[in-house]
Amino acid sequence: MAPTSLRRPPPAIGRGAAKPIGRGRGAAKPTPSPPQPAPPPVSALEDDDDDDDDERFPTDLEDPYDPEKPNDYQQFCLERLQRENAERLKAELEAAEKKREEVRLEREKAERENALSPAADLSGDEVYRRRMMMSQGGAGTGGEDITGDEAYKRRLAMSQGGAAREDISGDEAYRRRAALSAAEPDDGLTPVARRMMSKMGWTEGAGLSLFKPPGRHSRLTDSCSLMFLCDHVMPPPGLGRHGQGMVAPIELKKTGGNAGVIVNLPQLPPSTPKRAAPPLTSRVVLLQNLVGPGEVDEQLEGETKEECAKYGEVRRVVVHQRKGTSPEESVRVFVEYFRPESAIKARVALDGRFFGGRSVRAQLYDESMSLSVVATAPLGTDRQHTKMTTPSRAEKICCLGAGYVGGPTMCVIAKKCPECKVTVADPFADKIAQWHDPDHLPIFEPGLAELVRETIGKNLFFTTDLEAAIQEADIIFVAVGTPTKTVGIGSGHAANLCYLESAARMIARVATTPKIIVEKSTVPVRNAETLMRIFTTNPESARLFQVVNNPEFLAEGTAIPDLLRPDRVLIGGQTTPAGHEAVRRLADVYAHWVPRERIITTNLWSSECSKLVANAFLAQRISSINSISELCEATGADVDEVARAIGMDSRIGAKFLKTSVGFGGSCFQKDILNLVYLASSLGLQQVADYWEQVITINQHQKARFTERIVHSMFHTIAGKKIAILGFAFKKDTGDTRETPALDIMYKLLEEGANMAVYDPKVPDELLWDDLTHGPSLAPKNARPLPLRERITHVTDPYQAMEGAHAIIICTEWDEFKTYDYQRIYNGMVKPAFIFDGRNLLDHQRLFDMGFEVHSLGRRPLTHFPQGL
Numbered sequence: 001m002a003p004t005s006l007r008r009p010p011p012a013i014g015r016g017a018a019k020p021i022g023r024g025r026g027a028a029k030p031t032p033s034p035p036q037p038a039p040p041p042v043s044a045l046e047d048d049d050d051d052d053d054d055e056r057f058p059t060d061l062e063d064p065y066d067p068e069k070p071n072d073y074q075q076f077c078l079e080r081l082q083r084e085n086a087e088r089l090k091a092e093l094e095a096a097e098k099k100r101e102e103v104r105l106e107r108e109k110a111e112r113e114n115a116l117s118p119a120a121d122l123s124g125d126e127v128y129r130r131r132m133m134m135s136q137g138g139a140g141t142g143g144e145d146i147t148g149d150e151a152y153k154r155r156l157a158m159s160q161g162g163a164a165r166e167d168i169s170g171d172e173a174y175r176r177r178a179a180l181s182a183a184e185p186d187d188g189l190t191p192v193a194r195r196m197m198s199k200m201g202w203t204e205g206a207g208l209s210l211f212k213p214p215g216r217h218s219r220l221t222d223s224c225s226l227m228f229l230c231d232h233v234m235p236p237p238g239l240g241r242h243g244q245g246m247v248a249p250i251e252l253k254k255t256g257g258n259a260g261v262i263v264n265l266p267q268l269p270p271s272t273p274k275r276a277a278p279p280l281t282s283r284v285v286l287l288q289n290l291v292g293p294g295e296v297d298e299q300l301e302g303e304t305k306e307e308c309a310k311y312g313e314v315r316r317v318v319v320h321q322r323k324g325t326s327p328e329e330s331v332r333v334f335v336e337y338f339r340p341e342s343a344i345k346a347r348v349a350l351d352g353r354f355f356g357g358r359s360v361r362a363q364l365y366d367e368s369m370s371l372s373v374v375a376t377a378p379l380g381t382d383r384q385h386t387k388m389t390t391p392s393r394a395e396k397i398c399c400l401g402a403g404y405v406g407g408p409t410m411c412v413i414a415k416k417c418p419e420c421k422v423t424v425a426d427p428f429a430d431k432i433a434q435w436h437d438p439d440h441l442p443i444f445e446p447g448l449a450e451l452v453r454e455t456i457g458k459n460l461f462f463t464t465d466l467e468a469a470i471q472e473a474d475i476i477f478v479a480v481g482t483p484t485k486t487v488g489i490g491s492g493h494a495a496n497l498c499y500l501e502s503a504a505r506m507i508a509r510v511a512t513t514p515k516i517i518v519e520k521s522t523v524p525v526r527n528a529e530t531l532m533r534i535f536t537t538n539p540e541s542a543r544l545f546q547v548v549n550n551p552e553f554l555a556e557g558t559a560i561p562d563l564l565r566p567d568r569v570l571i572g573g574q575t576t577p578a579g580h581e582a583v584r585r586l587a588d589v590y591a592h593w594v595p596r597e598r599i600i601t602t603n604l605w606s607s608e609c610s611k612l613v614a615n616a617f618l619a620q621r622i623s624s625i626n627s628i629s630e631l632c633e634a635t636g637a638d639v640d641e642v643a644r645a646i647g648m649d650s651r652i653g654a655k656f657l658k659t660s661v662g663f664g665g666s667c668f669q670k671d672i673l674n675l676v677y678l679a680s681s682l683g684l685q686q687v688a689d690y691w692e693q694v695i696t697i698n699q700h701q702k703a704r705f706t707e708r709i710v711h712s713m714f715h716t717i718a719g720k721k722i723a724i725l726g727f728a729f730k731k732d733t734g735d736t737r738e739t740p741a742l743d744i745m746y747k748l749l750e751e752g753a754n755m756a757v758y759d760p761k762v763p764d765e766l767l768w769d770d771l772t773h774g775p776s777l778a779p780k781n782a783r784p785l786p787l788r789e790r791i792t793h794v795t796d797p798y799q800a801m802e803g804a805h806a807i808i809i810c811t812e813w814d815e816f817k818t819y820d821y822q823r824i825y826n827g828m829v830k831p832a833f834i835f836d837g838r839n840l841l842d843h844q845r846l847f848d849m850g851f852e853v854h855s856l857g858r859r860p861l862t863h864f865p866q867g868l
C-alpha cells in the first residue's frame with residue numbers, strides 16, 4: 001500500500017482525464033467473476049493513513065531501504081565464511097604457538113643433550129641466551145650480550161606475563177632464584193627439570209606424576225637433569241595432551257662423567273598424522289560423506305559436477321576412495337573450480353546439507369595438494385548408484401491463492417521438492433474442486449495437467465481451509481490478485497491491495513509458529529512494510545514473521561517451462577540476520593532445480609521495484625515496436641524486417657519485438673499504472689509521464705487498428721458479419737484479462753457489426769462475462785449494447801468465417817496458420833478482407849487467393865486499383 005505521502009490524486013491517462021477502469025481484474029478467473037473474499041473493514045484498511053502510525057511501528061523498518069547496502073545472500077555467506085576463517089586463523093595461530101613451544105622444548109632437549117658432552121657445558125641461562133638469539137634472529141637482540149641474571153629476568157618476564165616487566169636488579173634476581181631453589185623439594189630433580197616439567201603442563205600432584213624409583217641416587221647436576229626427568233617421569237597413561245605420548249620411562253645407563261646412553265628406547269605408538277586446517281581460500285572443495293563406501297559409481301563424478309556447477313564453472317571432479325577410515329570419510333570427492341569464489345560458494349552452500357540422507361561435510365582443500373594423485377586412485381567396483389538430490393530441509397509450504405501464479409508455481413515446487421509438503425489454499429470451493437480434477441483445471445497452461453496428476457495427493461494438496469494451511473506451514477506464499485483499483489483514491493491507477501491485506505491479517509491472527517511470508521503477488525514498492533506493520537501489531541507474535549519478496553516472472557502460456565527454467569529467481573529480504581536466514585531458506589527451496597547463480601537476492605524494496613520495472617520494460621518494447629509499425633505503414637518499411645534488423649544487435653535483443661494489435665494480460669497495464677501512480681505520488685511527474693506513454697501507445701494501437709478495419713471496409717461495417725479469431729490475450733492460455741480482442745470488439749459493436757467469435761480455449765461464460773463488463777480503460781457506455789443479438793460464440797472456426805465479410809486475427813494461436821484458407825475464402829462475402837492483428841499468416845499466399853490483406857507495419861496487399 002502506498003505510504004501516506006503517496007496518497008495523491010492519480011495522473012490522467014494520455015490526454016484525457018483519469019478514466020476509471022471497468023472492473024477489478026487480477027482476481028479469480030477464468031471462472032467468471034467469483035467474488036473475492038471480503039476485504040477487511042475500511043477502517044482497518046485506512047489504518048496506515050494515520051500519521052501517528054509511524055511512532056507505533058518499529059522505525060528500523062526504514063533501515064533496509066538503502067540501495068548502497070544490497071541485501072545479498074552471497075555477501076552474507078562470504079561474511080559468515082570470513083568470520084569462520086578468522087576463527088580458524090585464530091585456532092591456527094594458537095596451534096602454531098603450541099608448535100613453537102614444542103619446537104622450543106625439543107631444542108632445549110637437544111641443547112641439554114649437547115650439554116651432556118663436556119664440550120658444551122652450558123648453564124641454563126646460557127642456553128636461554130642462545131635460544132633467544134636463535135628465536136629472535138641473528139640481527140636483533142640475539143647479538144646482545146646479556147648476563148645470566150638478565151636472562152633469568154627475561155625468562156621470568158615471559159612466564160609471568162605483564163607482571164614480569166617489573167624492573168628487578170641482578171641481585172634481586174639472584175635472590176629470587178635462590179629462594180626458588182631453596183623451596184624445591186629434594187626429589188632428585190633439579191630446578192631446570194622442574195621448570196621443564198612445568199612448561200610441559202605439570203603441577204605438583206596433578207596430571208603428570210613424578211616419582212623417584214627406589215634405590216636410585218638422588219641428585220644429578222643441572223646439565224643432566226633432563227635425562228633424569230625422562231628417567232623419573234612415568235606419566236600414566238602417556239605424555240601429551242591426550243596421553244598419546246611416551247608411556248614408559250627411559251632408562252639411562254651412565255657411561256661415565258656426565259655422559260650416558262639410553263638402554264630402553266621405548267617403541268612409541270605410531271602418531272596419527274595431524275589434519276591440516278582447511279585453507280582460507282582455494283579453488284578446490286573437498287566433499288565427504290556425499291556417498292558411503294560401496295556407493296561410488298561412474299555417474300557420481302558427472303552428477304557431482306552438474307550439481308556443483310550451480311556455484312560456478314567446475315574444472316573437474318575427482319572421486320577418491322580410502323580404506324581404513326570411517327564410512328563418512330571413506331569417499332572423498334574433490335571439486336575443482338576455475339574460480340575460488342565458486343569454491344567458497346559451494347562450501348558455504350553444501351556444508352552440512354543432506355544428500356540422500358547423508359550430511360555432507362564440505363571444506364576448502366589445499367590447492368597445492370596434487371589432485372592428480374588422488375585422481376589415479378582406483379575407483380570402487382560397486383556399481384550401486386546414488387542419485388544426488390539438492391539438499392534442503394523438508395519445508396512445509398503453503399500458498400494463499402490458487403490462480404495463474406499460485407497453482408502452477410506450487411505444482412512445480414511440489415514436483416521438484418518431493419520432501420516438502422505443498423498446500424494451495426483458496427477460499428473459492430469451485431476453484432479448489434477444479435484443481436482436484438486434472439482434466440478440468442481452472443486454468444489452461446501447457447504441461448500443467450501432467451504436473452498436477454503427478455503430484456496431487458502425494459505432496460501437493462488443494463484446500464479451502466486457509467487457517468489450517470497457514471497454521472501448518474513454515475513458508476507461506478501469498479499469490480492473491482493485486483488488480484487496479486476501480487474506486488476511491490488512486491482509482492484507475494493504484495493497485496487494490498485489499499486481498500493481500502486480508503491474507504496478511506489472517507496469517508497474523510492464525511499463526512502460532514514462525515513463518516516466512518513470501519510476497520509472490522506483484523506489489524507497489526514498499527508494500528512489505530505494510531505487511532510487517534500488520535505482523536508487528538501484536539508484539540508477542542511479531543517475532544514469528546519474516547517477510548520476503550519473491551516476484552514471479554512467469555508468462556502465461558509458457559508458465560511451466562518458465563518455472564522449470566527461469567532466467568532468474570529474485571528474492572528480496574530484510575538486511576538482518578533473520579532476514580538473511582529467511583532468504584536462504586527460500587533460496588534453498590528453489591535450489592532444488594534452479595542453478596544457484598540464477599538465484600539472486602537483494603533487499604525488499606529493490607526486489608519489489610524490480611518486478612514492476614521488468615514488466616514496464618517488457619511492455620515498453622512492445623509499445624515501441626507498435627509505434628514503429630505505424631511509421632512503417634506510412635513509409636513502406638516492413639516492421640518485421642526492422643525488428644529483425646535491430647534485434648540482431650545483441651544490445652537490443654530479438655525478444656519482445658513482435659508487433660501486435662496491442663499487449664494484453666492482467667499485469668502489463670496494471671503494473672505500469674501502478675508505477676505511474678507511485679512516481680506521480682512522489683512528485684516525479686516526468687517519470688510518470690514517460691511510463692504512461694507505454695499505455696497511451698497501447699491504447700492507440702488498438703484504436704487505430706479498429707479504425708483501419710472500418711475505413712478499409714468502405715467506412716461502414718454496420719450489419720456486416722465479422723469473424724473474430726482468438727479472444728485470449730495471447731496464445732496458449734484461456735486467460736482474457738485485458739485482452740485487446742475486447743477493445744476491438746467493443747468498437748466494432750459500436751459501429752453496428754455482427755460478430756462470430758472463436759477461441760480454442762476461452763470458455764463461454766468467461767467470454768460473456770468480459771463482454772458484459774467491457775474493456776477496462778474504455779469509457780462506460782450508458783446504453784447497454786445488444787451483445788447477444790450481435791455476437792455469437794462458436795466452437796468451429798469455419799462456422800465463424802462462413803459468410804463473413806472479414807476475418808480479424810486477435811490472438812496468435814498456432815492453429816490459425818493451419819486452416820484451409822482457400823475453402824474459407826470461397827465461403828466468404830467478396831471482397832474478402834483479412835486483418836491480421838498479429839502478423840501471423842502468410843500474407844502473400846492469402847493475397848494470391850484473392851483476400852484483401854491488412855497487416856501491421858506493412859502496406860496492405862490489395863486488389864483494388866490504386867490511384868484512381
Ligand SMILES: NC(=O)C1=CN([C@@H]2O[C@H](COP(=O)(O)OP(=O)(O)OC[C@H]3O[C@@H](n4cnc5c(N)ncnc54)[C@H](O)[C@@H]3O)[C@@H](O)[C@H]2O)C=CC1
Nearest residue numbers: 026027028400401403404405480481482499503521522552
Ligand atoms: N498471471 C500471471 O501471469 C502473473 C501474475 N503475477 C502476479 O501474481 C498475483 C496473482 O496473479 P494471478 O495468479 O494471475 O491472480 P488470480 O486472480 O489468477 O489468482 C488469485 C487467487 O487468489 C485468491 N484469493 C484472493 N484472496 C485470497 C485470500 N485472502 N486467501 C487466499 N486466496 C485468496 C483468489 O480467489 C484467486 O483464486 C498478482 O499480483 C499478479 O500481478 C505475477 C506474475 C505473473
Ligand SMILES: O=C(O)[C@H]1O[C@H](OP(=O)(O)OP(=O)(O)OC[C@H]2O[C@@H](n3ccc(=O)[nH]c3=O)[C@H](O)[C@@H]2O)[C@H](O)[C@@H](O)[C@@H]1O
Nearest residue numbers: 552553554555556622656657658660663664665667729730
Ligand atoms: O507479471 C506478469 O503477469 C507477467 O507478465 C508478462 O507475461 P504475460 O502477460 O503472461 O505474457 P507476455 O508473453 O508477456 O505477453 C503479454 C502481452 O504482450 C503481447 N506481446 C508479447 C510479446 C511481443 O513481442 N509482442 C506482444 O504484443 C502478448 O501477445 C500479450 O498480449 C511477462 O512476460 C511476465 O514476465 C510477467 O511475469
